[in-house]
Amino acid sequence: MTTGANRILDDFAKLMTDAAGAAQGVRKEAETVFRAQAExxxxxxxLVKREEFEAVxxxxxxARDENDALLKRIEALEARLAKGA
Structure with a gap:
């Protein structure tokens, strides 16, 4: 059987444990609300997702590489036309 002092300490420890559990619950709830608001x-x-950005x-x-290749072909054709004229 617990004595008066031990019982008070046991009750206090139980109260602190319950308070810590409640605080953790409040923290999780606050995180959930914050995440929902942020989302x-x-x-x-x-905003664009990273995968979509990378694909574009x-x-x-x-497209830039193809344009560069076409520009070189046009320049070559123009040079051939200039020699023929």
Whole structure:
């Protein structure tokens, strides 16, 4: 059987444990609310996902390379036309 002092300490320890559990629950709830608000905020900003950005970037690089190749062909054709004229 617990004595008066030990019982008070046991009750205090239980109270602190319960308070820590409640604080952790509040923290998790606050995190959930913050994440939901942040997600709503970023969705409203019309941002592009990284995968989409990389795909468009690769397409732009390929288009630039094709344009450079076509420019060289045009220059070569113009040079041949200039020699023939």
């Amino acid at each position: 709503r905020f970023f969705n409203g900003m019309d 970037r690769e397409m732009a690089i390929k």
